[in-house]
Amino acid sequence: xxVSVFIGTSVDGFIARTNGDLDFLPEGxxxxxGYNEFFASVDALVIGRKTFExxxxxxxxxxxxxxxxxxxxxxxxGVVEQMAGPPAEIVSRxxxxxxxxxxxxxxxxxxxxxxAGLVHHLIITRVPVLIGDGVPLFGTLPRDVRLRHVATRxxxxxxxxxxxxxxx
Ligand SMILES: NC(=O)c1ccc[n+]([C@@H]2O[C@H](COP(=O)([O-])OP(=O)(O)OC[C@H]3O[C@@H](n4cnc5c(N)ncnc54)[C@H](OP(=O)(O)O)[C@@H]3O)[C@@H](O)[C@H]2O)c1
Numbered sequence: 001x002x003v004s005v006f007i008g009t010s011v012d013g014f015i016a017r018t019n020g021d022l023d024f025l026p027e028g029x030x031x032x033x034g035y036n037e038f039f040a041s042v043d044a045l046v047i048g049r050k051t052f053e054x055x056x057x058x059x060x061x062x063x064x065x066x067x068x069x070x071x072x073x074x075x076x077x078g079v080v081e082q083m084a085g086p087p088a089e090i091v092s093r094x095x096x097x098x099x100x101x102x103x104x105x106x107x108x109x110x111x112x113x114x115x116a117g118l119v120h121h122l123i124i125t126r127v128p129v130l131i132g133d134g135v136p137l138f139g140t141l142p143r144d145v146r147l148r149h150v151a152t153r154x155x156x157x158x159x160x161x162x163x164x165x166x167x168x
Contacts, residue, residue, distance in 0.1 A: 003104055003113060004106070005122045006103060006105075007109050007123075007137060008025050008124075008126075009122060009125070009126055009144055011127070011130055013138065014137070016107075017133070018133055018135065019030065020050075022054070022112050026127060030157060031089060031155055038103075039058075039060070040125075042062055042103040043100055043101050045102075046102050046103070046104045046105070047063070047065065047106050047109060048064075048106030049104070050106060050108070051109070055163070060078050061075065062075060062078050062080045063090070064080060064083075065083055065084060066084075084159055087112050088116055091118055110138075111138065111139040111140075112163065114138075114139060114166075115140075122164045123161060123163045124161065124162050124163075125161040126159065126162075128159070137144055138146075144164060147165065148167055151163045
């Protein structure tokens, strides 16, 4: 099983404004920067409830994490299910159901999977803007998470994308 994160942030590390607005991200996802290829490579998305409420995910298996009832009928297309529990249990359940590559999304959710040592691959695309405050990508950790730099790519619009492997 491989668990990946592919996310856009402001240069100061925020994935949304405090009120949930994403207006600082380039419209329509911006110029091509590998998202479609990445998306095609995943078997399932594992997203926090707040991301589910904010983001369209197209035609993929989507697992919404929440500890409370969620109205899954809001989802456009795809197969949507709900799970809750420790990240390791969620990964095991998805592995048992045949998934090989998970795309984990949402700040709180990514932080929980990182704390549990379950993320293998991070692709972070920095958008050239500072927004000062917002929903952070990263949070506290019980210990350092060592990363191996794989590549950094930059794009004419100013996007800078860094790819890391998480050291085991
Ligand atoms: N810039 C980008 O590329 C990007 C990407 C994704 C999202 N976003 C933005 O980020 C914001 C959402 O991020 P966020 O950090 O606020 O929240 P989030 O991670 O999307 O959702 C957090 C919620 O997920 C649920 N959850 C997470 N792990 C769980 C687990 N193991 N078991 C049960 N429930 C679990 C909890 O829901 P309950 O409270 O219901 O229990 C928790 O409150 C949105 O504004 C979204 O648009 C931006």
